[in-house]
Amino acid sequence: MVENRPLLTLLAHLALIAGVAVVAFPVYLAFVASTHPSSAFLSGTLPLVPGDHMGETYSRMLFSGVSTSGAPPLWLMMTNSLIMALSIAIGKIAISILSAFAIVYFRFPCRALAFWMIFVTLMLPVEVRIVPTFEVVANLGMLDTYAGLSIPLIASATATFLFRQFFLTVPDELVEAARIDGAGPMRFFRDMLLPLSRTNMAALFVILFIYGWNQYLWPLLVTTDESQYTIVMGIKRLANVADADPQWNNVMATVILAMVPPVLVVIGMQKLFVKGLVEQEK
Amino acid sequence: MARIDLDSVRKIYPGGVEAVKGVDLPIEDGGFVVLVGPSGCGKSTLLRMIAGLETISDGEIRIGGRRVNDAEPADRDIAMVFQNYALYPHMSVRQNLSYGLRNRRMARDEIARRVEETARILEIDAFLDRRPKALSGGQRQRVAMGRAIVREPAAFLFDEPLSNLDAKLRVQMRGEIKQLQRRLGTTSVYVTHDQLEAMTLADTLVVLNGGRIEQAGRPLDLYRHPDTTFVASFLGSPAMNLLSARVSGGDLRVGSLPLAARLPVPDGPVTAGLRPEAFRLLPDSTSGAFRLDYVEELGSTRLLHGHLEGQRLVCQMGIEHPLADRMTLDLDPEALHVFDAERGRRLDTAWQRAQIRSLA
Amino acid sequence: MQTKRTIFHNRWLPYLLLAPQLAITVIFFLWPAAQAVRQSFLREDAFGLKTEFVGLGNYLRLFSDPSYLNAFQVTAVFAVSVAALSMGLALLLAVAVDRVLRANQSYTTLLVWPYAVAPAVAGVLWWFLFNPTIGILPYALEQLGYDWNHNLDGTDAMILVVIAASWKQISYNFLFFVAGLQAIPQSLREAAAIDGAGPVERFFTVVFPLLSPTTFFLLVINVTYTMFETFAVIDAATEGGPSQATNILVYKVYRDGFVSLNLGSSAAQSVILMFIVIALTFVQFRWIERRVQY
Numbered sequence: 001m002v003e004n005r006p007l008l009t010l011l012a013h014l015a016l017i018a019g020v021a022v023v024a025f026p027v028y029l030a031f032v033a034s035t036h037p038s039s040a041f042l043s044g045t046l047p048l049v050p051g052d053h054m055g056e057t058y059s060r061m062l063f064s065g066v067s068t069s070g071a072p073p074l075w076l077m078m079t080n081s082l083i084m085a086l087s088i089a090i091g092k093i094a095i096s097i098l099s100a101f102a103i104v105y106f107r108f109p110c111r112a113l114a115f116w117m118i119f120v121t122l123m124l125p126v127e128v129r130i131v132p133t134f135e136v137v138a139n140l141g142m143l144d145t146y147a148g149l150s151i152p153l154i155a156s157a158t159a160t161f162l163f164r165q166f167f168l169t170v171p172d173e174l175v176e177a178a179r180i181d182g183a184g185p186m187r188f189f190r191d192m193l194l195p196l197s198r199t200n201m202a203a204l205f206v207i208l209f210i211y212g213w214n215q216y217l218w219p220l221l222v223t224t225d226e227s228q229y230t231i232v233m234g235i236k237r238l239a240n241v242a243d244a245d246p247q248w249n250n251v252m253a254t255v256i257l258a259m260v261p262p263v264l265v266v267i268g269m270q271k272l273f274v275k276g277l278v279e280q281e282k
Numbered sequence: 283m284a285r286i287d288l289d290s291v292r293k294i295y296p297g298g299v300e301a302v303k304g305v306d307l308p309i310e311d312g313g314f315v316v317l318v319g320p321s322g323c324g325k326s327t328l329l330r331m332i333a334g335l336e337t338i339s340d341g342e343i344r345i346g347g348r349r350v351n352d353a354e355p356a357d358r359d360i361a362m363v364f365q366n367y368a369l370y371p372h373m374s375v376r377q378n379l380s381y382g383l384r385n386r387r388m389a390r391d392e393i394a395r396r397v398e399e400t401a402r403i404l405e406i407d408a409f410l411d412r413r414p415k416a417l418s419g420g421q422r423q424r425v426a427m428g429r430a431i432v433r434e435p436a437a438f439l440f441d442e443p444l445s446n447l448d449a450k451l452r453v454q455m456r457g458e459i460k461q462l463q464r465r466l467g468t469t470s471v472y473v474t475h476d477q478l479e480a481m482t483l484a485d486t487l488v489v490l491n492g493g494r495i496e497q498a499g500r501p502l503d504l505y506r507h508p509d510t511t512f513v514a515s516f517l518g519s520p521a522m523n524l525l526s527a528r529v530s531g532g533d534l535r536v537g538s539l540p541l542a543a544r545l546p547v548p549d550g551p552v553t554a555g556l557r558p559e560a561f562r563l564l565p566d567s568t569s570g571a572f573r574l575d576y577v578e579e580l581g582s583t584r585l586l587h588g589h590l591e592g593q594r595l596v597c598q599m600g601i602e603h604p605l606a607d608r609m610t611l612d613l614d615p616e617a618l619h620v621f622d623a624e625r626g627r628r629l630d631t632a633w634q635r636a637q638i639r640s641l642a
Numbered sequence: 643m644q645t646k647r648t649i650f651h652n653r654w655l656p657y658l659l660l661a662p663q664l665a666i667t668v669i670f671f672l673w674p675a676a677q678a679v680r681q682s683f684l685r686e687d688a689f690g691l692k693t694e695f696v697g698l699g700n701y702l703r704l705f706s707d708p709s710y711l712n713a714f715q716v717t718a719v720f721a722v723s724v725a726a727l728s729m730g731l732a733l734l735l736a737v738a739v740d741r742v743l744r745a746n747q748s749y750t751t752l753l754v755w756p757y758a759v760a761p762a763v764a765g766v767l768w769w770f771l772f773n774p775t776i777g778i779l780p781y782a783l784e785q786l787g788y789d790w791n792h793n794l795d796g797t798d799a800m801i802l803v804v805i806a807a808s809w810k811q812i813s814y815n816f817l818f819f820v821a822g823l824q825a826i827p828q829s830l831r832e833a834a835a836i837d838g839a840g841p842v843e844r845f846f847t848v849v850f851p852l853l854s855p856t857t858f859f860l861l862v863i864n865v866t867y868t869m870f871e872t873f874a875v876i877d878a879a880t881e882g883g884p885s886q887a888t889n890i891l892v893y894k895v896y897r898d899g900f901v902s903l904n905l906g907s908s909a910a911q912s913v914i915l916m917f918i919v920i921a922l923t924f925v926q927f928r929w930i931e932r933r934v935q936y
Contacts, residue, residue, distance in 0.1 A: 016742065
């Protein structure tokens with residue numbers, strides 16, 4: 001701040017408080033709705049303060065599910081989401097760091113070609129090539145499997161570029177010292193690059209975990225078996241039922257449960273997350 | 283411990299740039315060779331070729347008589363100290379020292395013994411368990427040295443190891459490196475662009491220019507008898523004065539001013555070299571050929587900057603000498619170096635025969 | 643392409659390291675993309691029994707199809723609105739946070755978490771808030787004399803998805819604007835202050851121009867986001883309705899391919915979308931190249 005202008009500072013605070021309120025408002029109402037019995041919604045107006053059915057609704061949704069909507073208990077969906085999110089995050093980090101290592105620390109025929117092939121994945125989001133990708137997964141017999149849920153989403157140009165960028169900042173002398181100390185490529189990778197990339201990996205993990213957890217269209221297509229549903233896609237199913245026969249408390253409890261894990265990850269690892277996100281740009 | 287031999291070693295980078303243009307250099311077992319030259323002279327490339335970090339385009343490098351052209355750096359039995367130290371940032375000092383030994387599958391108690399021993403020699407025992415980040419520049423430098431010593435290699439390679447230190451620490455570490463090398467007797471190749479560092483450390487000084495050896499020999503020999511104007515101007519601070527001169531009938535003149543006579547040098551234009559400390563200036567306000575521009579006080583001595591026959595000239599003298607705007611040159615002819623004006627090669631060899639003459 | 647001064651020499655290891663990434667890229671990216679291109683030149687009959695080569699037929703048909711041209715227009719309106727709304731609010735909040743020195747960490751925490759919310763969840767949340775029978779916002783609007791119904795009114799539906807998509811994107815834009823603001827040297831603002839520029843003037847003459855690289859980057863990112871990642875927002879909130887008022891291009895690809903099983907047309911749409919992404923990626927990378935020179 002260049003000069004002291006209390007009025008402007010006050011204005012800034014007001015804007016921020018309004019911003020925080022607007023951002024939190026829908027989630028607050030969703031939470032309120034999830035704590036009332038379904039009868040509370042029949043009147044046509046929404047209660048604005050939390051009710052007393054929270055424990056009941058959440059334990060019902062988590063452990064027994066709603067028979068009318070044909071959805072399994074949420075803990076099962078959340079487990080599926082967790083497995084998918086972890087597979088995608090860890091898988092992406094693993095294959096990206098290996099590719100980046102190959103591209104930065106070796107010179108070989110077709111290196112530029114490999115680089116461009118990875119780059120191309122940036123240009124082909126799943127939404128764009130949805131029908132043929134689905135066909136490939138179906139032909140490989142990967143529908144309704146965790147592999148089908150996660151592997152097609154694992155290739156990542158962004159993560160590869162991020163690691164490449166980081167490797168380029170690792171001083172050349174470190175490789176040279178390691179080579180003189182008798183480290184071959186894989187030993188150098190294990191003893192130097194992996195430990196040095198820890199922060200980058202953690203930051204990337206946060207972003208990729210969220211990316212994986214929040215997948216919607218892909219699980220919608222490749223899962224038909226209820227036991228493979230993820231929670232984010234499960235909401236839609238519940239909501240469709242709610243439209244006809246309002247069980248808003250159930251839907252909103254699902255919404256809250258679907259966003260708690262990734263939101264906790266972001267808040268808990270805010271510093272890392274911000275660093276990882278803002279550095280993607282470079 | 284071993285000798286190192288370089289036979290017509292050349293480095294041609296992809297794209298055709300020739301960084302090293304045929305270098306022959308025998309390095310005695312236990313010798314301390316310093317490669318010195320301006321940036322781009324090929325000194326680092328040469329060192330990195332000995333280390334195995336650059337491929338050798340042509341010629342041969344032998345360490346201990348064994349041809350190592352195609353050997354991995356780890357298999358050459360050398361250790362290297364880098365300019366930025368290249369300490370492994372995520373490892374403690376102890377791990378930094380032992381990493382190379384562990385990779386060679388050395389017995390654990392032997393590793394421990396060597397690390398302790400090295401730490402004791404370098405006085406870094408107190409922070410063996412710290413990370414490099416928690417060390418000062420000087421301490422990091424010691425750890426980098428330690429990483430080389432602990433390996434007990436056939437040769438040490440130093441790549442400008444002191445240039446990241448401040449001036450005072452640099453002088454101190456310079457002394458320590460010299461002592462340590464004497465004590466361990468390990469063949470060492472040391473690269474620097476700092477002529478003072480080169481002069482003080484070397485047993486054999488190798489001046490490189492444009493990918494070729496300009497001159498090699500004992501530091502004082504190079505200082506006293508530089509083969510070329512390049513070596514003459516590179517060694518010594520302030521640098522040697524190089525004046526355009528002309529020889530006719532054995533007499534050397536700068537402009538109209540005669541400096542020496544009966545030189546065994548053919549007629550024609552030459553370059554005359556004068557070390558700043560090799561002559562005196564005497565006040566002579568009427569006929570002195572040297573015109574004083576300004577004086578730099580260095581404490582024990584002073585530098586006199588001025589002109590002689592329209593050419594710049596610097597003289598270093600004790601502070602007791604009187605000053606004047608115009609002064610005459612008092613020159614010991616043995617201190618005069620004569621070089622070919624075109625190629626910069628030394629012309630005068632039989633110096634002693636030149637006749638002493640004190641000149642206006 | 644940059645590499646290290648020192649590299650490892652190994653004939654097969656780099657290929658082995660690249661193999662997983664390349665295998666996935668070929669199987670799940672390049673092959674399907676090639677299939678989409680091939681499919682876009684074919685047309686199946688109603689029973690899926692016969693396939694014939696129709697050349698550019700699918701493309702020609704698309705561009706004379708009012709519903710496809712409508713999807714283009716809807717996408718453009720949607721993308722521009724979301725980018726403007728979410729970037730505008732994010733910039734306002736970022737400038738405010740930049741001014742509030744002490745509490746900015748807590749404000750940041752309170753503002754960034756929507757990044758973690760799934761687009762589908764954001765869609766459901768706002769769909770709930772705007773629900774004509776139970777939602778609180780239609781109730782409030784009714785008091786103001788406005789009869790909200792996004793199930794019938796196309797404009798209402800568009801407003802709904804724009805708000806839902808922007809709400810989620812504010813946090814992302816906010817973080818980048820904050821980073822951009824922090825990268826502006828304090829001395830520049832001080833110099834402007836000494837030159838007599840007040841806070842508002844300073845923002846428009848010094849701060850905002852220096853933020854333009856960030857703004858441009860975010861513009862591309864936001865357009866990409868609204869074009870592709872908001873699929874879930876649309877599906878959860880409006881399903882492209884009413885009467886295609888929110889049927890964006892990506893959603894149409896999915897509907898035509900999976901619901902109407904019109905594979906040739908869906909494939910042709912995919913190919914067109916790929917060209918759009920390629921163009922956007924190209925713009926983004928040109929920008930990065932240019933920025934490197936700063």
